[in-house]
Amino acid sequence: MDHVRVVPGLALRRARVLLLLGPQAQQAEHTCRGxxxxxxxxxxxxxxxxxxxxxxxxxxxxxxxxxxxxxxxxxxxxxxxxNVPSLARVDxxxxxxxxxxxxxxxxxxxxxxxxxxxxxxxxxxxxxxxxxxxxxxxxxxxxxxxxxxxxxxxxxxxxxxxxxxxxxxxxxxxxxxxxxxxxxxxxxxxxQGFSSITCAVTEHDAEADAAIIAMAAYLAGRAGVPLRLVTFAVRLGTMYPSYVGYGVEDELADAAREHAETLFARWRGAGVIADDVETVVGLGHGWRAAMDSIAWDDAGLLILGSKPHGTLSQVFLGSSATKIVRHSPIPVLVLPAG
Missing domain, CATH: 3.40.50.620 (HUPs)
Incomplete structure (x- = not known):
């Protein structure tokens, strides 16, 4: 799979987080920073x-x-x-x-x-x-x-x-x-630190998702906590009147869930995620219901990536990432793009 081969390069471009996790890199960072x-x-x-x-x-x-x-x-x-002094010394x-x-x-x-x-x-x-x-x-x-x-x-x-x-x-x-x-x-x-790490992927960019997963896995391993991978199949509102059948939204949501499970299986086969990593698909009518369909660890951390916008290596949330952040019941760590 092509996206697997580019993971190291993408991860290096996000080294601000990744390098902090290794003791040698920490020492080097301290030396450079003074x-x-x-x-x-x-x-x-x-x-x-x-x-x-x-x-x-x-x-x-x-x-x-x-x-x-x-x-x-x-x-x-x-x-x-x-900037302008006041005669009454209000400034x-x-x-x-x-x-x-x-x-x-x-x-x-x-x-x-x-x-x-x-x-x-x-x-x-x-x-x-x-x-x-x-x-x-x-x-x-x-x-x-x-x-x-x-x-x-x-x-x-x-x-x-x-x-x-x-x-x-x-x-x-x-x-x-x-x-x-x-x-x-x-x-x-x-x-105390975190007890678990959840990595959210939006499936819009397989290469970027693979890099985010690699960093989340590294962080989870460094902290000694389990990693979970999640994505979402959000059911839209029923069209009315409908010319394609009133259950089409359910069919689309089921297709999205099957696609996510297929992608998880491909990532396991390619070694992007380990066999013991839990994978979950949040499904619901709207983003709140989709997020609520997943059990959340109160002591956990949610990690997700951002999309490139303007300057590389800059945080900029896409529409899906924005909705995930706004509906998250646990802390969110947003990684910069690039």
């Missing part, structure tokens, strides 16, 4: 906003850092000082308020992480910027971060991934992996 934030190399960046305690970002960031055996940098972004009062908000946010994060991951090396930073996503990407580039972790918006549904302005901007522009926590995410437990 020392930062109090003498420790920073690899996992978490964006924590004031008043977003239920976003789940701290719980997910500590789990990611624990799983990768890396340090954690927590950053909060506050509004910048006004100075605003700057003082913003600084106080940032300091209180970091103190809140520090208190939470002392409970969540007391042994995890954590550093903190406050930065003034008009755009939280731009600030996080700037910090990520400066520190050579391996992944940026964000939470769901505060007004979203508890227990589900809800993209806010910052997370939505990141998943459409970042050149590094982006991890998103469901609102209210409690994590796998203090000092």
């Amino acid at each position: 020392e930062a934030e109090g003498g420790r190399a920073v690899t996992v960046l978490a964006g924590y906003a004031p008043g977003h305690r239920l976003s789940g970002v701290l719980e997910l960031a500590s789990a990611v850092a624990t799983a990768l055996d890396e340090n954690l940098l927590v950053a909060t972004v506050t509004p910048p000082r006004w 100075a009062e605003f700057a003082q308020w913003a600084e106080q908000q940032g300091d209180e946010t970091l103190a809140e994060a520090r208190s939470a992480l002392e409970r969540l991951a007391p042994e995890l090396p954590v550093s903190y930073r406050r930065v003034d910027h008009r755009s939280a996503s731009s600030a996080l990407l700037s910090i990520a580039e400066e520190t050579s971060a391996s992944v940026v972790v964000v939470g769901s918006c505060e007004d979203g549904r508890r227990g589900w991934v809800e993209l806010g302005s910052t997370s939505d901007s990141l998943v459409h522009s970042a050149r590094l992996p982006v991890a998103i926590a469901p609102r209210g995410y409690e994590g796998p437990g203090p000092g």
Whole structure:
């Protein structure tokens, strides 16, 4: 199969995640990056906003850092000082308020992480910027971060991934992996990593899917947790009136499920996935039902890839990936394309 032969090349182009998983590569990455934030190399960046305690970002960031055996940098972004001074010194009062908000946010994060991951090396930073996503990407580039972790918006549904302005901007522009926590995410437990990894494929690009599977398998093996492969056969609404029969949508869904099972079998035969890897097809009337048809591990992680858009090695979610993210009940790690 042609897509099997290109997996190594595709995986190398996504080496930002893959290289982090090997001890020799970790040492090389630390050497290239140098020392930062109090003498420790920073690899996992978490964006924590004031008043977003239920976003789940701290719980997910500590789990990611624990799983990768890396340090954690927590950053909060506050509004910048006004460009035009105020005669009434309102600008100075605003700057003082913003600084106080940032300091209180970091103190809140520090208190939470002392409970969540007391042994995890954590550093903190406050930065003034008009755009939280731009600030996080700037910090990520400066520190050579391996992944940026964000939470769901505060007004979203508890227990589900809800993209806010910052997370939505990141998943459409970042050149590094982006991890998103469901609102209210409690994590796998203090000092614990993930207990399972699920890799979602959309079947739109066999070569890209094979590369994503290879990385998910490597990560699962590195963490010593089981890997599961999922795809989805979403049943559309019944056409009315129908000239092709009222059961045609069911027939299409059944055909999609059979196609997915055939693809899984081909991947097993080609060695893309091991014989012990569980494969599941989510089937339902709409994406919510299709996602709900699958049993999810609360301490698990969902991995999926993005599609190329503009600059290579950039995260950009296609329509199917976007729906998977928006309906996921567990944290999602989105890998950049290319």
